[in-house]
Amino acid sequence: MNGKSMMGKTRAAMICGLLLGTALHSLATLAADSGVRAGMSVDRLQRMDAHFHRYVDQGSLAGVVTYVVRHGKVVHEDAYGLADIGAKRPMTQDSYFYVYSMTKPITSVALLMLYEEGRFQLNDPIAKYLPELANLKLYDGDDANGMVLKEPARQPTVEDVFRHTAGFQYGPAGERSIDNAYRDANVLSGTLAELTRKLGKLPLAYEPGTRWVYSVSHDVQARLVEVLSGQSFDKFVRERIFQPLGMKESVFGRPEALKNQFAVIYAPNKDGKLEPTGALDAPGMATRVLGGFSVASTASDYARFAQMLVNSGELDGVRLLSRKTIDLMDSNHLPDGVTRGQAGGGTAGGEGYGLGVRVVVDPARAGNLTSAGTFGWSGAAGTHFFVDRSEDLVAVFMVQKMGGADGQRMAAEFETLVYQAIVD
Numbered sequence: 001m002n003g004k005s006m007m008g009k010t011r012a013a014m015i016c017g018l019l020l021g022t023a024l025h026s027l028a029t030l031a032a033d034s035g036v037r038a039g040m041s042v043d044r045l046q047r048m049d050a051h052f053h054r055y056v057d058q059g060s061l062a063g064v065v066t067y068v069v070r071h072g073k074v075v076h077e078d079a080y081g082l083a084d085i086g087a088k089r090p091m092t093q094d095s096y097f098y099v100y101s102m103t104k105p106i107t108s109v110a111l112l113m114l115y116e117e118g119r120f121q122l123n124d125p126i127a128k129y130l131p132e133l134a135n136l137k138l139y140d141g142d143d144a145n146g147m148v149l150k151e152p153a154r155q156p157t158v159e160d161v162f163r164h165t166a167g168f169q170y171g172p173a174g175e176r177s178i179d180n181a182y183r184d185a186n187v188l189s190g191t192l193a194e195l196t197r198k199l200g201k202l203p204l205a206y207e208p209g210t211r212w213v214y215s216v217s218h219d220v221q222a223r224l225v226e227v228l229s230g231q232s233f234d235k236f237v238r239e240r241i242f243q244p245l246g247m248k249e250s251v252f253g254r255p256e257a258l259k260n261q262f263a264v265i266y267a268p269n270k271d272g273k274l275e276p277t278g279a280l281d282a283p284g285m286a287t288r289v290l291g292g293f294s295v296a297s298t299a300s301d302y303a304r305f306a307q308m309l310v311n312s313g314e315l316d317g318v319r320l321l322s323r324k325t326i327d328l329m330d331s332n333h334l335p336d337g338v339t340r341g342q343a344g345g346g347t348a349g350g351e352g353y354g355l356g357v358r359v360v361v362d363p364a365r366a367g368n369l370t371s372a373g374t375f376g377w378s379g380a381a382g383t384h385f386f387v388d389r390s391e392d393l394v395a396v397f398m399v400q401k402m403g404g405a406d407g408q409r410m411a412a413e414f415e416t417l418v419y420q421a422i423v424d
Helices: 003-033 042-057 100-115 158-163 177-185 192-199 217-229 233-242 256-261 299-310 323-329 404-419
Strands: 063-070 073-084 138-143 146-150 266-268 274-276 295-297 351-353 358-360 375-378 384-388 393-398
Touching: 042 063, 042 073, 042 404, 063 299, 073 299, 100 158, 100 217, 100 233, 100 295, 100 299, 100 323, 100 375, 146 177, 158 217, 192 217, 217 233, 295 299, 299 384, 299 393, 375 404, 384 404, 393 404
Parallel strands: none
Antiparallel strands: 063 073, 063 393, 138 146, 266 274, 351 358, 358 375, 375 384, 384 393
């Protein structure tokens, strides 16, 4: 090849390089001008702010925090309203929330960590590790003498307590003798060891594996963590989950030193006006440790836990679970013919239940902008989170308002408003 040809090819390469560089710069400028972060529109995310700010301005919420992460980058964070109406204390990104049942996925991860150590198999009967739950009888209705009992087709397994199919319940406000027995036993008072001992004296409410019933199953999981690890549940979670993940703002209960950083839990009175429930002031509430609820956190701190899930078990070089375990966790584990209900009643169409999390199976049937495989859970005071591994997406919604219907609606609206902002 002669020198002239070489010069021509070099010049052509330089021109191509310049054109490519200009094109990339133009794309970057376009992305900046249009407010796109990690494939999400800033303008569209502001729709979410406007929507939930209206709830606050109308008096339906005291305050709200939203937090969205895509491709490992924080693309949206917002805090609005008041954490304490009476004290006029503003809601901030550092506000603490009692997340209630968003404790359940944390409990499930703790138990799955022990599963990865070979401590149990999912089809093991729970009585293998908790003998106080051996030979449970099955409630079969009432007669003049009270509960009618019979032998169940099988005893509950570890998988059953992951997926709310074990035969347990929370103790609903029914008038059956089994409902009265749950109330009289006051199952959720005391320690986890006391909880399983009380359960061992109660019959199963239904045949294991035949129904999905929201229940104390995750508290049984937490007791399994204690027995299998030899540590108290809260110590295990702090040492094996919170500390490794850098979750410095996640705690059990409401430590006295942090009391004034907590958002107050409200509920509407008969006139629809928000009033404090005093929920965390009830005896024992601020210090109790359970697997179904008892964790408090900030939006950004809980998002670290969620980011570990979306990263298939790893965060910042720390691996808690294998990718294959997360694959198993976010699969629908409900038996054929068993549908998942809403925690507050009704049926969750298009959704199943995995190992401690709700799982979207069919977005069209679920009726919202999600992906097949999206998973997460909510809390009784309106908190909600979800992760979408296919979109590399984490979203956390924090409010403190009791009331199932309101919470379910706002959680669905939050998902819609997050997903509609994806533009890549």
